[in-house]
Amino acid sequence: MWVIMKKLIITLAAAVLLSACSVDIPFINEKPLEKAEKNPQLAERNEQTKENYASNAKGEEESSLALEAAYFNAIKEVNGIKEIVNATNTLALVNKEFALPGSYIPDDLVRPKVPFSFGNQDIEKSYLRKEAGSALEKMFSAAKESNIHLFAVSGYRSYARQESILNNEIGKVGEEEALQAVAFPGKSEHQTGLAMDISSESVQYLLVEEFEDTDEGKWLKENAHRFGFILRYPKDKEKITGYQFEPWHFRYVGEKNAQIMYKNGWTLEEFFQEVRKL
Numbered sequence: 001m002w003v004i005m006k007k008l009i010i011t012l013a014a015a016v017l018l019s020a021c022s023v024d025i026p027f028i029n030e031k032p033l034e035k036a037e038k039n040p041q042l043a044e045r046n047e048q049t050k051e052n053y054a055s056n057a058k059g060e061e062e063s064s065l066a067l068e069a070a071y072f073n074a075i076k077e078v079n080g081i082k083e084i085v086n087a088t089n090t091l092a093l094v095n096k097e098f099a100l101p102g103s104y105i106p107d108d109l110v111r112p113k114v115p116f117s118f119g120n121q122d123i124e125k126s127y128l129r130k131e132a133g134s135a136l137e138k139m140f141s142a143a144k145e146s147n148i149h150l151f152a153v154s155g156y157r158s159y160a161r162q163e164s165i166l167n168n169e170i171g172k173v174g175e176e177e178a179l180q181a182v183a184f185p186g187k188s189e190h191q192t193g194l195a196m197d198i199s200s201e202s203v204q205y206l207l208v209e210e211f212e213d214t215d216e217g218k219w220l221k222e223n224a225h226r227f228g229f230i231l232r233y234p235k236d237k238e239k240i241t242g243y244q245f246e247p248w249h250f251r252y253v254g255e256k257n258a259q260i261m262y263k264n265g266w267t268l269e270e271f272f273q274e275v276r277k278l
């Protein structure tokens with residue numbers, strides 16, 4: 001009996017270790033989703049949801065749904081890649097279609113005063129742009145007041161680091177499979193310095209789908225917009241965002257915009273479809 005127990009403990013420990021590795025290789029969970037294309041049910045659901053949002057949009061928000069042109073991506077095509085020229089825009093839409101230039105490094109990166117899953121290490125991924133950083137601090141302290149203990153896991157990621165993560169993965173599993181799991185350099189939202197992956201002790205600070213069912217995950221889903229953050233890759237929006245559901249990935253877009261997106265159930269992609277350019 002004890003031998004079986006021991007075996008079980010070893011197996012469990014190994015499983016935890018394997019998962020923990022993915023924390024250090026962010027985006028390993030952020031796989032491009034091609035399933036939706038092949039899943040007519042999901043596609044249909046997306047269509048229905050879209051219709052609902054379209055009718056919602058005709059409500060009271062309509063008059064305020066307009067933004068200065070500076071908040072829209074300005075694009076130039078470089079070697080077939082749609083590159084974002086106005087990369088400092090806090091509403092920059094970075095996804096599988098639009099990339100940040102390799103040279104873009106935000107010039108206002110700060111280390112927010114929040115608990116990190118890796119403690120006090122002063123490393124690249126603990127940084128965010130100033131505005132996003134102070135919003136994150138406010139969000140974490142409001143959460144704490146409600147007895148919700150959040151941990152920041154991964155924020156800013158440079159183009160160079162994204163490139164090395166991808167190359168590392170190509171070395172391990174080959175190019176085709178690597179590109180399924182790791183974002184192409186420039187196409188990771190973490191390069192904006194406006195996105196933070198958040199987790200909790202109850203899921204061992206991992207970036208896993210189970211985070212959705214934790215008190216922390218639920219609190220974030222319902223409250224992040226009050227501080228200017230959106231759940232960037234929601235469930236059932238895979239076809240629109242190009243990424244699987246990620247209950248841990250939050251993107252700063254400013255309070256007003258986050259409220260609008262939350263209220264209408266829009267992703268950042270849908271927001272830009274609905275909003276008028278001034």
Ligand SMILES: [Zn+2]
Pocket residue numbers: 026190195196197248249250
């Ligand atoms: Zn992320």
